[in-house]
Amino acid sequence: MITSLQNETIKEIMKLKQKKYRDEKDLFLVEGYHLVEEARKANCIQMLITTLEEKFVEKTLYVSDKVMEKLAFTKSPQPIMAICYKNKNQELLKAGKRYLLLDGLQDPGNVGTIMRTALAFGYDQIIMSKDCVDLYNDKVIRSTQGALFQMNTCIMDLKEAITFLKQQGVKVYGTCLQNAQSIDQHQRYSQMAFVMGNEGQGVHQEILDLCDERLYIPIQSIESLNVAIAAAITMYHFKEMN
Missing domain, CATH: 3.40.1280.10 (SPOUT methyltransferase, trefoil knot domain)
Structure with missing residues (x-):
């Protein structure tokens, strides 16, 4: 479990709060059970971040409550986030209505x-x-x-x-x-x-x-x-x- 806010991995994840780094890495963050589940359905999760002790099928980074509060966007964060891959398909649909x-x-x-x-x-x-x-x-x-x-x-x-x-x-x-x-x-x-x-x-x-x-x-x-x-x-x- 990562407990330090100065951990290099945490610092790298924090960068994803900035558009510049999201564009550079083609990654973004989602927070909370619902959005993580939707990302799971879309098969775009690179890694989970959680304070929970349970096991997940995805690669998982376990962090302390203090670290989660730092990474989260909300004041009262849920105990799970995900790093997700951006959708790289930028083509216009030819047959759309x-x-x-x-x-x-x-x-x-x-x-x-x-x-x-x-x-x-x-x-x-x-x-x-x-x-x-x-x-x-x-x-x-x-x-x-x-x-x-x-x-x-x-x-x-x-x-x-x-x-x-x-x-x-x-x-x-x-x-x-x-x-x-x-x-x-x-x-x-x-x-x-x-x-x-x-x-x-x-x-x-x-x-x-x-x-x-x-x-x-x-x-x-x-x-x-x-x-x-x-x-x-x-x-x-x-x-x-x-």
Whole structure:
């Protein structure tokens, strides 16, 4: 059992709290029973970290409560964490029916909630721009509630993604308030993609210019909706009909 906070292995694991090292190592941390179990189902665990005395099938690092408190993201940590391999598949799906593109979203809770919602409504892939909040940020991971391990997600230039999708016959819609039609005025197609914009700035103009059409959600009394709420409404409205 490791009890020292100065242990070199612990120091290396601590580095995974920084995006720079997550990118360098292609690894990330998850905390708690639920997320560890979801990672186990996805077969992406490199090593477990635990204060428990029981045996696990995975390679396991046993640590003291003090060390776990240092490694954990929460104030009252559960007694188990895992180091996981990142998903290296960054290819766009060619035969998808429903896509969601995220343009510069910065709030971890929004991204996590959107991912859960996309999974719930049967969307095939989420495409995140390179300037979005890190997919493996601990707050993003927690807010996905495990959807991270099930949702097909890639990170790439949205201009390239939109060009590719249009070549595949996918209708691409940008969400905005200007020069757009109400969500109710758009018909459903077999292949559709929707671009959701940054919390403060919305979808970049050059991205909107590439979209086939623009849509907005009619609302009253306030100027705009939270992006996760807007994404949920859009995804539900246009979800593929069984």
